[in-house]
Amino acid sequence: MPSETAKLDVIAPNFKKRMSGVTSTVFRLVPLQARDIAIASAGPNIPDAVPQVPVSALFTMSRKGPSGPRVWHARRNNEMLVGIALKQILRKRLKLLFTSAAQRHHTGFTKWMIRQMDAVIATSARSAGFLEVPATVIHHGIDTELFSPSPDKTALRATLNLPADQILVGCFGRIRPQKGNDLFTDLMLRLLPSRPNVTAVMMGGVTEKNRDFHAALIAQVEAAGLTDRFLFLPEDPHWDISRWFKALDLYIAPQRWEGFGLTPLEAMACAVPVVATRAGAFEELVQDGSTGTLVDIEDLDAMTTATATLLDDDALRAAWSLNARAHAAGHCRIEQEAAAITKIYRHLLNT
Numbered sequence: 001m002p003s004e005t006a007k008l009d010v011i012a013p014n015f016k017k018r019m020s021g022v023t024s025t026v027f028r029l030v031p032l033q034a035r036d037i038a039i040a041s042a043g044p045n046i047p048d049a050v051p052q053v054p055v056s057a058l059f060t061m062s063r064k065g066p067s068g069p070r071v072w073h074a075r076r077n078n079e080m081l082v083g084i085a086l087k088q089i090l091r092k093r094l095k096l097l098f099t100s101a102a103q104r105h106h107t108g109f110t111k112w113m114i115r116q117m118d119a120v121i122a123t124s125a126r127s128a129g130f131l132e133v134p135a136t137v138i139h140h141g142i143d144t145e146l147f148s149p150s151p152d153k154t155a156l157r158a159t160l161n162l163p164a165d166q167i168l169v170g171c172f173g174r175i176r177p178q179k180g181n182d183l184f185t186d187l188m189l190r191l192l193p194s195r196p197n198v199t200a201v202m203m204g205g206v207t208e209k210n211r212d213f214h215a216a217l218i219a220q221v222e223a224a225g226l227t228d229r230f231l232f233l234p235e236d237p238h239w240d241i242s243r244w245f246k247a248l249d250l251y252i253a254p255q256r257w258e259g260f261g262l263t264p265l266e267a268m269a270c271a272v273p274v275v276a277t278r279a280g281a282f283e284e285l286v287q288d289g290s291t292g293t294l295v296d297i298e299d300l301d302a303m304t305t306a307t308a309t310l311l312d313d314d315a316l317r318a319a320w321s322l323n324a325r326a327h328a329a330g331h332c333r334i335e336q337e338a339a340a341i342t343k344i345y346r347h348l349l350n351t
Contacts, residue, residue, distance in 0.1 A: 064092075080114070100120060124139065140260055169200050277296065277303075
């Protein structure tokens with residue numbers, strides 16, 4: 001019904017059924033932004049906590065919003081296309097905004113759609129470099145109250161069935177070659193034999209396409225006789241995975257490719273220093289030599305040296321832990337991301 005959209009100034013569609021990084025971004029940001037501006041999402045499987053309108057209401061909504069034009073904030077190509085159709089075919093008064101996380105050259109059709117936008121956001125300076133139009137760089141933020149240091153790491157580890165007296169090194173996320181899980185495995189198999197006080201934790205979902213890849217990693221650890229100190233854990237079924245980050249002492253982000261990559265931020269917010277490759281936005285998130293160490297993609301020797309340094313120097317690891325938390329809490333909060341995007345909404349609504 002038209003009344004469902006009548007009071008909206010901003011629509012942030014999410015046209016993907018399954019959970020993804022982009023979907024998570026929409027679901028986290030829209031409820032925050034709704035405190036300051038009339039915004040809703042539209043699409044399948046949107047949680048009740050997210051302000052939303054039916055997709056059918058988009059086609060019957062009034063031509064203009066309560067203040068004049070509405071903002072249509074797309075984050076995917078299909079969402080850009082629908083916004084263009086609503087504006088150019090159905091004559092809705094829309095200001096089109098697109099957020100790009102891609103770190104690759106766009107196709108001709110995508111370039112054309114981007115040129116139809118009234119404004120563009122890039123999630124990193126690297127992403128902005130692949131655009132042929134001006135873009136505002138706004139990094140993703142995280143909930144630094146949810147992702148925060150544990151007041152009792154020993155008790156938390158007991159709850160998670162993790163060893164209490166070990167240095168825990170984590171690598172979380174979907175198990176696939178682009179995420180560098182094999183690099184993490186090789187890295188830890190180099191370091192674990194001479195460090196009986198260290199345990200590796202790999203956690204993440206495995207698609208059918210990557211079953212053999214995952215099985216090969218497990219077999220590699222079994223062959224090394226280290227199954228007791230290299231834990232393969234399934235993806236946490238809960239929405240909140242912060243407790244797993246809170247249980248760690250060191251986080252490894254060995255990605256070969258990444259669109260943005262929130263896990264180093266989530267680790268740092270939990271006072272966990274990071275060793276990360278120069279993939280995604282990691283160079284813009286990790287303060288090399290202060291909150292973690294950056295290494296070149298697939299440089300296993302550099303990754304090994306950096307990890308060994310932090311494992312063997314408790315004082316350095318403690319200092320970087322404090323730096324990591326301070327930086328994340330000061331510069332990487334989701335409230336900052338929401339406010340920066342809302343500022344662009346208001347600019348578009350007033351022009």
